[in-house]
Amino acid sequence: GEKGIHATGPALGMSVQRADIGLDGATFPAEVYRVSQGQPGVWRFQVSAPADVKAGMDGYLLVSSDSPYRLYAHLANYDLRVGERIGLVAYLYDQRESREKPLAQGIQSAVAKVQFPDGRERSLLMFDDGRHADGAAGDGVFGMLFTARQAGEYTAQVRVRGVTPKGETLLRTSEHFFPVLDVQARLGKGAVATTLDSNRWQVTLPVEGLTPGSRVMAFAEMWGLDSSGKPAPAGWFGGLTQVGKDGIPLGFDVRWLAYSGVHAPFEVRNVRLQDADTAIPLAAQTRMELKAPAVDVKRMPAVSTITDEMRMGPRPQRMQTQAAGGKLMLVHGYCAGSNPWPTSDFSSYAVFQDYHQNRTHDQFAQLIRNYGAQFPSFGIVAHSQGGAAALHLYTYYWSGLDYSSGSRLIQSVGTPYQGTALAGNLALLGQIFGVGCGSNWDLTYDGAALWLSGIPSWARSRVHYWTTSDKDVWWRWDYCNMATDPILDDPEDGVVEKWAAQLSGATNHGHKTGWCHTSGMRDPAQTSDHSRNAEMNAYGNR
Incomplete structure (x- = not known):
């Protein structure tokens, strides 16, 4: 039957606690009501507000339970350009399994509510x-497709209704944010x-539809013939570059030919172009003939x-x-x-400051590079998005990182x-309340996957990382942030899930409980762990 939910419902074992929901510095105040003695069935939530709140004002209600049956949804493709078919895919899974x-079986109906840029x-x-x-079939x-007619930022909520394997009814939702570009490029x-x-070629890729001077990420493979005359790869090359009047220039070191033993005729395969800020694919070509020097x-x-x-x-001469x-x-x-780091834990340090800002990984990386230009060299200790920005900097730009020495x-x-998962919800919260730093595509699951597709193994190998989560004890409800706990899969630090903090090819220094993402959460901030800070200070490059 239906049950009225009130803040004063002792029969339901209800408790209320204030919390913040959001990501790092972009948070919104919230109240969390926890019902410990409720029964299965259909519930009705009645939300009231003070009399001085304007009629018609939007709000945000998030409901969760301890059910292991979760919804997973993601973009069906990354062709996020005007005129392309864009889709979302969703399914239920058991959190106790994979x-x-x-x-x-489970989903009986599924709907995607899409908000367009206008x-x-x-x-x-x-x-x-x-x-x-x-x-x-x-x-x-479940999936859906639509044709994008506008450039700009889209949000979508996937809502599914169904039953669990035990026959219990369920309702699940998932929030998403994605940009669409108005770019029509052709290779x-x-x-x-x-x-x-003597060691390098400039390989110019022919392209139409891009303005000279615009920045793109370009990636390709060099192929030739091996000693038996069969096609064989010589190497992968690419990077962040500017479109020239004749096409897209990329450097290729011909020593890869000697290393692989591949000889002419050469061709370029699996070419792809991606937007510099969003990593959204702009164009692709399976094979290109290559006119190369003898x-x-x-x-x-x-x-x-x-x-x-x-x-x-070749490394530029040090400035x-x-x-x-x-x-x-x-x-x-x-x-x-x-600054989240206690400076007393570090020596010979410099504090990067770009507070209350929303940056793409590329913008963030360039700011770090520019700030670091005043030093002959530097290593980086980073929190949250700062780690991804540092990796982006090392991958695509020359900076003081390349002249530093040390172990890490x-x-x-x-x-x-x-x-x-908070990135999609953050977009919705900003849309509702009109405040905050804004949406960040690079921090969504889909945006991060696109960005990682361009990060090579040699760059990943220079990263050392740690993950944390709340301390789990049997006699209480454990969380870092009560408001974000329902959105994230355990273990998590209140913002980042352990699985989503993994970086393949890097050095994982382990997972530590009893530490949360930022201050103000249940356990201390992970950046205030003096023991780990001492280790990072001792081994960090400078």
Whole structure:
């Protein structure tokens, strides 16, 4: 039956507590009501507000339970451009098993409510018929597709109704945010290589639809023939570059040819272009013929070891600075209001400051580079998004990181390398209340996946990271942040789930309980762990 929920309902074992919901420095005040003696069934929530609150004001209600049956939803594709078909996919899974294992039965209806950049909303039915980017028909995975007609920021709420394997009714929702670009780029079929010096070519990729001077990420593979005459890869190359009048220029070290033993004729394969700020794919080409300078691989000096110069290109001459000695740079996270690191735990440090701001990983990285230009070299200790920005900096730009020395180049704590569920909810909260630092695509699951697709193994290997979560005891409800606990899968630190903080190819220094993402949560802030800070200070590059 229906039950009225009131703050004074002792028969239901109800308690109320104030909390903040949000991400790092972008939080909103909330009240959390916990019912410990409720019964299964249909519940009615009645929300009241003080008399001075304006009629018609929007609010946000989040309801969760201890049920292990969760909803997983994500974009069906990353063709986030005007004129393209964009989709969302959703399914239920049992949290006690794998997230990758959809429940074949359970969802009875699914709807995606999409808000377009101009403010219009549209509810789109989702189907499990094998025709809506949902895989096979009847497999429990639901999907929907729509054609994007506007550029800008979209939000979507996926809402499913169904039953659990035990026959209990359920309602689940998932929040999403994604940008759509108005870019129509096309790659040609013939690339040209010219000689830069004895070790390097400039490979120019033909492209239409992009303005000269615009910045893009470009990635490709160099292929040739092996000693038996069969096609073979020589190496992967790419980076962040500017579109030129003749196309997109990329550097390629010809020593990869000697290392792999591949000879002419050459071709470029699996070419892809991505937007510099969002990593959204702009164009792709499976194969391109390559017009290249004549090179006799057999006469080239033998190459048995892959060098940093082969991976990263020639290092620029170090710029002269007025500062003496390298620094350990302390970097904050998304929208932070202050430096989260206790400076007394560090020596020879510098504090990066870009408070109350919403930056893409690329914008964040450039700000770190510019601030660090006053020092001859630096290593980084980063919190939250700062860790991803530091990795982005090392991957795509030359900076003081490349001239530092020590055991650990980049060290991070609580960085959502694979995104956080709060990013989608943050977009909705900002939309409702009109405040906050704004939406951040790079911090969503989908945005993070696109960004990571361009981060090579040699860059990941220079990262050392830690994860934390609340201290779990049997006799109480355990959480870091009561308001975000329902949104995140355990273990989590109040903002970042342990699984989403993993960075493949980096050094994982382990998971520690009893520490939360920021101050003001149930357990101390992870950045205030003096023992870990002492370790990072001792081993950090400078």
